[in-house]
Amino acid sequence: MIDLKDLRDNPEKYQRGAALKRVTVDIAAILKADEQRLAAQREFERLRFEQNKASTEIGRLKEPAEKKAAIARMGELKQQVKEAEERMKTAEAQIEPLLLQIPQPPDADVPEGKDASQNVVLYRWGEPRKFNFTPKSHVDLGLALGLIDFERGVKIAGSRSFYLRSLGAELHQAVLRMAFDMMTREKGFTGMTVPVLVREEAMRGTGFFPGGRDQAYDVDPGPDERFLTGTAEVGLTAYHMDEVLEESTLPRKYVAVSTCFRREAGTYGKDTAGLYRVHQFDKCEQVVICRNDIEESKTWHREMLSYAEEMLKRLNLPYRVVQCCTGDIGIKNASQIDIESWMPSRANDKDPDSGYGETHSASRLYEFQSRRLNLRYKDAEGKLRFCHTLNNTVAASPRILIPILENYQNADGTVTIPEVLRPYLNGREKIG
RNA sequence: GGAGAGGUGGCGGAGCGGUUGAACGCGCCGGUUUCGAAAACCGGUCUGCCCGCAAGGGUAGCGGGAGUUCGAAUCUCCCCCUCUCCGCCA
Numbered sequence: 391m392i393d394l395k396d397l398r399d400n401p402e403k404y405q406r407g408a409a410l411k412r413v414t415v416d417i418a419a420i421l422k423a424d425e426q427r428l429a430a431q432r433e434f435e436r437l438r439f440e441q442n443k444a445s446t447e448i449g450r451l452k453e454p455a456e457k458k459a460a461i462a463r464m465g466e467l468k469q470q471v472k473e474a475e476e477r478m479k480t481a482e483a484q485i486e487p488l489l490l491q492i493p494q495p496p497d498a499d500v501p502e503g504k505d506a507s508q509n510v511v512l513y514r515w516g517e518p519r520k521f522n523f524t525p526k527s528h529v530d531l532g533l534a535l536g537l538i539d540f541e542r543g544v545k546i547a548g549s550r551s552f553y554l555r556s557l558g559a560e561l562h563q564a565v566l567r568m569a570f571d572m573m574t575r576e577k578g579f580t581g582m583t584v585p586v587l588v589r590e591e592a593m594r595g596t597g598f599f600p601g602g603r604d605q606a607y608d609v610d611p612g613p614d615e616r617f618l619t620g621t622a623e624v625g626l627t628a629y630h631m632d633e634v635l636e637e638s639t640l641p642r643k644y645v646a647v648s649t650c651f652r653r654e655a656g657t658y659g660k661d662t663a664g665l666y667r668v669h670q671f672d673k674c675e676q677v678v679i680c681r682n683d684i685e686e687s688k689t690w691h692r693e694m695l696s697y698a699e700e701m702l703k704r705l706n707l708p709y710r711v712v713q714c715c716t717g718d719i720g721i722k723n724a725s726q727i728d729i730e731s732w733m734p735s736r737a738n739d740k741d742p743d744s745g746y747g748e749t750h751s752a753s754r755l756y757e758f759q760s761r762r763l764n765l766r767y768k769d770a771e772g773k774l775r776f777c778h779t780l781n782n783t784v785a786a787s788p789r790i791l792i793p794i795l796e797n798y799q800n801a802d803g804t805v806t807i808p809e810v811l812r813p814y815l816n817g818r819e820k821i822g
Numbered sequence: 823g824g825a826g827a828g829g830u831g832g833c834g835g836a837g838c839g840g841u842u843g844a845a846c847g848c849g850c851c852g853g854u855u856u857c858g859a860a861a862a863c864c865g866g867u868c869u870g871c872c873c874g875c876a877a878g879g880g881u882a883g884c885g886g887g888a889g890u891u892c893g894a895a896u897c898u899c900c901c902c903c904u905c906u907c908c909g910c911c912a
């Protein structure tokens with residue numbers, strides 16, 4: 391949710407922000423609806439003032455006859471108030487969905503672009519491996535080593551479903567646990583579990599709804615309607631919904647591993663093979679809730695990015711860091727930086743820069759979510775302010791298993807287990 | 823699933839249908855007092871929105887929504903949530 395007062399003062403800022411994000415919104419029409427709403431509100435409040443005044447007067451009258459006469463005079467006013475209130479409510483109902491659609495304008499340092507193809511590579515880490523044999527894809531490795539079973543996954547759960555088995559399942563748990571441990575034990579994050587089945591308020595509050603409604607599984611429609619979350623970001627960020635935090639307790643740093651559900655609507659035919667794009671996966675996610683300070687947000691953004699990089703460095707997986715362009719950062723973000731890990735099976739000989747696939751996504755949202763969530767804190771002067779929120783992946787699996795399996799494969803078809811994961815696999819060094 | 827009880831300000835806890843945004847207590851902030859502190863005493867202490875340069879004024883809010891009424895925290899209905907007991911169960 392954007393700041394309505396700021397929208398009134400700087401409509402062009404939001405119109406331009408939406409254009410940069412390739413989102414269609416008619417700011418002028420929204421402002422007009424806003425003015426109509428305000429007019430209706432002023433009218434209602436004026437009439438209500440009259441009514442309250444008269445009612446108080448009636449309460450003071452002692453003489454039954456006088457009282458009766460005064461009450462009789464109230465009939466018309468009562469009707470007017472009722473009508474004015476209805477007009478006000480109608481106007482409010484009209485503008486609310488419009489406001490939820492207005493994107494947060496991208497920060498000035500976000501490059502303009504229409505889609506992911508125009509994202510900008512900031513820097514790289516690690517040297518993509520040169521194989522002296524023909525490397526297998528994670529699909530081939532996974533099947534040959536008995537780590538993945540797509541066939542039965544599809545049989546039981548439909549397309550984009552899979553089973554991890556044996557050391558595949560263990561590896562999956564190992565990466566997630568390593569990520570969680572790093573954040574809680576070394577980075578000072580509070581480890582959490584989160585609900586993955588949530589109310590609509592949590593989805594709307596974190597900015598996934600109404601825009602992304604078709605991406606979420608709607609479980610149990612009706613009065614108890616709940617949705618499956620596509621990330622622990624929902625549970626972690628909404629945790630303090632409707633609360634006023636003490637400034638001294640900020641920043642709040644939370645991390646959780648959760649199962650994530652995504653319908654992947656509109657991606658038919660895209661990344662259909664393998665573990666890259668699936669309907670259900672597990673992810674270790676970091677969330678920071680900090681003071682309302684742009685510089686502090688930016689600092690946290692870099693910091694959280696560095697944690698994700700550290701994860702990849704410890705796994706010794708080559709990656710590149712990408713500044714997403716205005717057309718690719720979604721309506722919520724002021725800025726978004728992705729990390730793309732190198733996946734040999736996605737590389738092709740013609741393009742030396744190919745082979746990178748998104749494994750992490752770091753978002754900076756400023757007040758966007760906290761306004762929707764009514765998530766505030768009391769500052770030094772005792773003033774209530776909206777918090778800033780940020781989030782980033784620490785590790786998402788099985789997607790992260792793609793670069794692990796593919797980069798660590800050996801000529802004999804075995805896979806060496808990354809050293810940092812061995813403690814989580816009872817010291818085992820190799821698969822196969 | 824069956825049977826009850828309840829949801830009021832940061833917390834506890836009142837509240838005959840009519841100056842109740844809400845007594846009282848605690849907490850918190852400021853002041854007096856003190857060498858300093860405690861205690862005591864005095865004062866202050868919710869939020870959204872609208873109007874206003876401001877001071878201030880208006881409006882809304884007692885789980886949520888609808889209704890009765892000139893007027894609802896107080897009455898009626900629906901929903902949500904919490905708690906207790908019984909049953910069932912990973």
